[in-house]
Amino acid sequence: xxxxxxxxxxxxxxxxxxxxxxxxxxxxxxxxxxxxxxxxxxxxxxxxxxxxxxxxxxxxxxxxxxxxxxxxxxxxxxxxxxxxxxxxxxxxxxxxxxxxxxxxxxxxxxxxxxxxxxxxxxxxxxxxxxxxxxxxxxxxxxxxxxxxxxxxxxxxxxxxxxxxxxxxxxxxxxxxxxxxxxxxxxxxxxxxxxxxxxxxxxxxxxxxxxxxxxxxxxxxxxxxxxxxxx
Ligand SMILES: Nc1ncnc2c1ncn2[C@@H]1O[C@H](COP(=O)(O)OP(=O)(O)OP(=O)(O)O)[C@@H](O)[C@H]1O
Numbered sequence: 001x002x003x004x005x006x007x008x009x010x011x012x013x014x015x016x017x018x019x020x021x022x023x024x025x026x027x028x029x030x031x032x033x034x035x036x037x038x039x040x041x042x043x044x045x046x047x048x049x050x051x052x053x054x055x056x057x058x059x060x061x062x063x064x065x066x067x068x069x070x071x072x073x074x075x076x077x078x079x080x081x082x083x084x085x086x087x088x089x090x091x092x093x094x095x096x097x098x099x100x101x102x103x104x105x106x107x108x109x110x111x112x113x114x115x116x117x118x119x120x121x122x123x124x125x126x127x128x129x130x131x132x133x134x135x136x137x138x139x140x141x142x143x144x145x146x147x148x149x150x151x152x153x154x155x156x157x158x159x160x161x162x163x164x165x166x167x168x169x170x171x172x173x174x175x176x177x178x179x180x181x182x183x184x185x186x187x188x189x190x191x192x193x194x195x196x197x198x199x200x201x202x203x204x205x206x207x208x209x210x211x212x213x214x215x216x217x218x219x220x221x222x223x224x225x226x227x228x229x230x
Pocket of ligand 1: 038058059
């Protein structure tokens with residue numbers, strides 16, 4: 001018996017249900033992961049263009065994290081392909097790592113640096129050590145409501161605040177594609193709205209493509225397209 005197929009659902013901005021116009025920045029073509037008799041990801045096909053915000057939905061164990069890891073290049077497919085800017089997703093390629101920012105697996109924190117220092121350090125590694133870099137980091141910290149916590153260490157903030165800090169480490173760098181696995185973790189509904197606004201603004205203003213695995217209606221609501229797994 002063949003594997004079930006994932007279903008791509010168009011959003012308000014049009015999606016895979018219709019013909020994709022423009023060059024997709026990420027594309028899955030029959031992407032499948034099996035391990036022996038176990039299916040981690042059923043064959044999945046869709047394409048996301050620059051500036052689009054896509055959600056990946058489906059029940060627990062339906063393959064959302066597996067799909068994100070396939071685009072990250074850390075999970076090998078057993079059939080089909082996942083490509084970023086026309087090239088197979090492969091973590092070993094510097095060009096791939098430059099294109100893709102992610103919060104899929106836990107980001108390690110430095111215990112002895114403040115939140116602001118860590119976000120600024122990541123920004124400086126991409127944009128150089130300049131006053132404008134610190135300003136950029138500060139603006140993101142402020143947008144995520146962390147300004148008053150910037151001088152604290154990771155062990156001095158709550159789980160939701162740590163999640164916002166992880167998001168700021170992910171979003172402070174340039175990227176063609178951002179992969180997020182349940183960014184709503186530990187966040188109250190006001191913070192989820194804040195994050196949804198920030199992400200969709202970045203998609204529209206900077207042309208970043210987002211692929212976001214989520215169980216959160218507020219994020220699904222703002223999508224341009226959706227991949228339904230399971
Ligand atoms: N290393 C592994 N070996 C065998 N099965 C695995 C492995 N990793 C994941 N799976 C299985 O693959 C399926 C997909 O897992 P995945 O983590 O992608 O699901 P998910 O949709 O992200 O789930 P959740 O909503 O619970 O986070 C699950 O049934 C899981 O048990």
